Amino acid sequence: MDRSLVHEELERARHEFHELVEHAGDAALRRRSNGTRWSNRQLLFHMLLGYLIIRALLRLVRVFGRLPRGASRGYARLLNAGTKPFDVVNFLGSYAGGNTLSPHRMVVMFDHVIEKLHRRLDAESEADLTRGMYYPTRWDPFFKEYMTLGDVYHFPTQHFDFHRRQLTLY
Secondary structure: OOOHHHHHHHHHHHHHHHHHHHHHOHHHHHHHHHOOOOEEHHHHHHHHHHHHHHHHHHHHHHHHOHHHHHHHHHHHHHHHHOOHHHHHHHHHHHHHHHHHOOOOHHHHHHHHHHHHHHHHHHHOOHHHHHOOOEOOOOOOOOOOEEEEHHHHHHHHHHHHHHHHHHOOOO
């Protein structure tokens, strides 16, 4: 895994998030996004959320990556079985977060989580980056059946780029 590429991805996403929020007026933020039931503001929060959940996903990989593969396979099956409740929580969480947090606060949070991810990535050992686990592929199109810790570091920017195309800010 090339850490410098992940660092570049994180910085690019940070820069784009700043640009998106700073150039969006109130009317644009209230406008419906393309292909979701969220407004642009709610979708921006959802894009932020993709980075916020990574810290939890990294912890899961660290735990399951040390266990026999069958443990994470069973866990992924269990999570896949709970896809419908996850979808509801995912929608409502982004709906509420997008309506509650100001765009300025989202930018501050984005900066904070990116800084933490940079530091965490630099602290990972090569062995840790190759450990992995099975993932619930029905939860997100960017979850692969088996993902290493290195793969997980790429996930939030893939998620970000996908949803970036759904914004209707301009």
